[in-house]
Amino acid sequence: MRGSILTYGEKLDELREIIVRTIAPEKIPLLLEELAGTDWQALALPLQIYWQKCIFCQTSFRLTKPPWTKLYCSLCATDAFKREVSRVATQCTRARCFDHQATLTIKEWLETLDYFERKCAYCGDPFSDMDHFIPITQQGGTTKDNCIPTCHRCNALKDNLHPNEVTRLPRKDIERVANYLSSKRAPDLSDLAEHL
Ligand SMILES: [Zn+2]
Ligand SMILES: [Zn+2]
Numbered sequence: 584m585r586g587s588i589l590t591y592g593e594k595l596d597e598l599r600e601i602i603v604r605t606i607a608p609e610k611i612p613l614l615l616e617e618l619a620g621t622d623w624q625a626l627a628l629p630l631q632i633y634w635q636k637c638i639f640c641q642t643s644f645r646l647t648k649p650p651w652t653k654l655y656c657s658l659c660a661t662d663a664f665k666r667e668v669s670r671v672a673t674q675c676t677r678a679r680c681f682d683h684q685a686t687l688t689i690k691e692w693l694e695t696l697d698y699f700e701r702k703c704a705y706c707g708d709p710f711s712d713m714d715h716f717i718p719i720t721q722q723g724g725t726t727k728d729n730c731i732p733t734c735h736r737c738n739a740l741k742d743n744l745h746p747n748e749v750t751r752l753p754r755k756d757i758e759r760v761a762n763y764l765s766s767k768r769a770p771d772l773s774d775l776a777e778h779l
Pocket of ligand 1: 637638639640641642655656657658659
């Protein structure tokens with residue numbers, strides 16, 4: 584049995600044990616935010632570890648410092664993967680500059696890449712670019728229903744035009760891509776009403 588006189592450090596340890604036992608790990612970042620700048624700040628430091636499940640390999644990995652939003656483990660963080668992470672971030676920033684929607688997540692983009700087998704959505708060559716089907720300059724956003732992988736060549740042939748105005752790519756390829764993208768769109772309520 585423990586003596587009745589606990590040191591400050593022992594009291595902190597006791598409190599930490601209680602917190603770890605009773606709080607869901609994903610809530611700990613919130614708690615840390617609440618504690619920051621209060622007298623209870625000293626509690627926070629050893630609590631700054633929590634487990635996250637990698638969105639790719641599903642293994643759990645430890646988050647020990649901010650940002651608390653990391654979604655993938657270090658094994659999955661290959662150069663190719665990091666390139667896509669920064670591509671999505673750059674294109675979201677670009678869309679935001681135009682005040683357009685910028686909701687594409689890395690997970691959604693990788694799903695799109697998987698769907699097109701990392702090839703150009705138009706011609707099937709290896710992809711190198713992210714194409715906005717409706718160009719950003721024409722109100723297109725960086726969203727899962729507007730972004731597809733393309734090669735340099737097709738991206739240049741498409742030339743920042745609205746899909747309806749593109750003449751240098753086969754119409755059937757444009758339509759195929761349009762169909763894919765509309766399958767990604769959340770059902771429109773007015774469409775729904777037509778089917779009722
Ligand atoms: Zn992983
Ligand atoms: Zn192509």
